[in-house]
Amino acid sequence: MKSALLMVDLQNDFCKGGRLAVPDGDAVIPLANQIQQKFECIVATKDWHPASHLSFASNHSNKKPGDSIILSGIDQILWPDHCVQESEGSDFHPQLNTTRVSQIIYKGTHPEIDSYSAFFDNGHLRETVLSEWLLAQHVTDVYVLGLATDYCVKFTCLDAVKLGFNVFIITDACRGVELHPGDCAHALQEMQQANIKLIRSKDL
Ligand code: VGL
Ligand code: ZN
Numbered sequence: 001m002k003s004a005l006l007m008v009d010l011q012n013d014f015c016k017g018g019r020l021a022v023p024d025g026d027a028v029i030p031l032a033n034q035i036q037q038k039f040e041c042i043v044a045t046k047d048w049h050p051a052s053h054l055s056f057a058s059n060h061s062n063k064k065p066g067d068s069i070i071l072s073g074i075d076q077i078l079w080p081d082h083c084v085q086e087s088e089g090s091d092f093h094p095q096l097n098t099t100r101v102s103q104i105i106y107k108g109t110h111p112e113i114d115s116y117s118a119f120f121d122n123g124h125l126r127e128t129v130l131s132e133w134l135l136a137q138h139v140t141d142v143y144v145l146g147l148a149t150d151y152c153v154k155f156t157c158l159d160a161v162k163l164g165f166n167v168f169i170i171t172d173a174c175r176g177v178e179l180h181p182g183d184c185a186h187a188l189q190e191m192q193q194a195n196i197k198l199i200r201s202k203d204l
Helices: 025-036 128-134 151-161 183-193
Strands: 003-008 042-047 068-071 074-077 105-109 141-147 166-175 197-199
Touching: 003 025, 003 151, 003 197, 025 141, 025 166, 042 128, 042 151, 068 183, 141 151, 151 183, 166 183, 183 197
Parallel strands: 003 042, 003 141, 042 105, 141 166, 166 197
Antiparallel strands: 068 074
């Protein structure tokens, strides 16, 4: 048994003052730093979009953030421009300790398809190197924290369990977008039903 910590999208645009600020998102940064002390193997993800990304409302006429469209046959919520490659918004939060991060996974790079999961794009067409990397490190157990509970954290956890990892979500170290009230609670319920264990940082 070997564990890895997966820190999802702890980037400026999802934190206070960012383009797609997750309510109370910053609160997870000090916790993420503490939790890292419990792990030897640490991976971080970055949402990493080209400016032309079709998940941005600004790249469609007459659309605004929060609207939905069908993109390459898949339901897509449109977002404000966020995490544009090399922009300040795509940087890790300045208070996040990244000195012990062994691998950074970039996702959402293809302009025509979004990628909430750190493993696959939303159409499950392309795979990142994450699962290959975890398997090469002989990781069996994946502990997940970050932003946002109801999008990237959820889809990352669901894919991880489908790939055969034991998955733990550290709930107090996650925050959600909560476009609709109850989204985070539903996401946690869905994860629990998929055999993902909900834990709190104090139990690590
Ligand atoms: C995310 C919406 C759009 C996330 C990324 O990190 O949860 N949400 N892009
Ligand atoms: Zn995104």
